[in-house]
Amino acid sequence: METSGGPELPRKIKLAWGLAEPGSRGPRRGLSLEQILDAAIELADREGVAALSMSRVAKALGFTTMSLYRYVESKDELIELISDRALGPPPEFAKGLGWREGLQQWAIAEREGVLRHPWWLQLPIVAPPTGPNNMLWLDAGLARLSETPLPEALRVKVVLNTSLYVVGRARFSSDIAAAAAAEDGEYASILPALLDPDRFPHLLRAVSEGAFEDDPQDEDLGWADADFRFALDLLLDGIEKLVDAHR
Missing domain, CATH: 1.10.357.10 (Tetracycline Repressor, domain 2)
Incomplete structure (x- = not known):
């Protein structure tokens, strides 16, 4: 995909669309941006996004942290890229639907x-x-x-x-x-203990009729x-x- 004219695209957008070349740091072979993003997603799935770091992703791939900087400049850039990749494309929808x-x-x-x-x-x-x-x-x-x-x-x-x-x-x-x-406790069971019937009559009526269940x-x-x-x-x-x- 190539662009012509228009404003200069930010690096993160170029990376997401495959328009940017890897940087000069790190190995030239054996690693790709897609591998890095997939490893980051797997780590976030296992341990949460707070566990993400460039060093941990690199370790999961068997490379040094410096190797990743050839492809991704920072953790913030990594998170922006995995946000789109983790979402994935939409499914195929049936034709003829209203x-x-x-x-x-x-x-x-x-x-x-x-x-x-x-x-x-x-x-x-x-x-x-x-x-x-x-x-x-x-x-x-x-x-x-x-x-x-x-x-x-x-x-x-x-x-x-x-x-x-x-x-x-x-x-x-x-x-x-x-x-x-x-x-501790269910929301609907907590409310009656907190609400004064004179101040919250409508809310208590909703609770008693199972509106929160x-x-x-x-x-x-x-x-x-x-x-x-x-x-x-x-x-x-x-x-x-x-x-x-x-x-």
């Missing part, structure tokens, strides 16, 4: 993608994603809307906001799950998955009104 079912499947697939590596949800979001896999996901989302009357600018907004819901919800669920694991109808999904699907349907309802308004 836009709503297609976008729903896209959102569910993206959620599964970000949950595949739990540490991915801990990575800071400091800039719009530019990696090839992220671009493939964006393109696949736009493809789900290609048969709608929405103008391109609105299609992009719909896909980006759907993705924001997917990633934001996954981050929230991950944080809540981690906090719940560290606490798993719905038996959603046993196959579990609370987190069912809640994700519930809010996704509400989002799709709103998008459907937008689509209808442009017919």
Whole structure:
């Protein structure tokens, strides 16, 4: 892939797209950027992203730390590169789906993608994603809307906001799950002991009617998955009104 004209691309973007040559430090043979990124992902999967370091990745590969600097200049650059690589490309979607079912499947697939590596949800979001896999996901989302009357600018907004819901919800669920694991007792059982019926009558009524417990109808999904699907349907309802308004 080559570029012509336009601004000079940052090094991390060139690396992600295979447009940058390795540096001058380290061995010229026996190692590749892809091997480094895959080793870093395996280490993060085993021990969490906090365990990542250039020296530990190098050790896992059987090379010196200096060897890695020929390909990756810093840990921060390494993390940005594995963020896109760990996400991976989107799956193939069935042809002939309506836009709503297609976008729903896209959102569910993206959620599964970000949950595949739990540490991915801990990575800071400091800039719009530019990696090839992220671009493939964006393109696949736009493809789900290609048969709608929405103008391109609105299609992009719909896909980006759907993705924001997917990633934001996954981050929230991950944080809540981690906090719940560290606490004793169930959330629903703790609330009645804290809430004064005169001050929180509506919240206590919701607790007493099981609003914070798993719905038996959603046993196959579990609370987190069912809640994700519930809010996704509400989002799709709103998008459907937008689509209808442009017919």
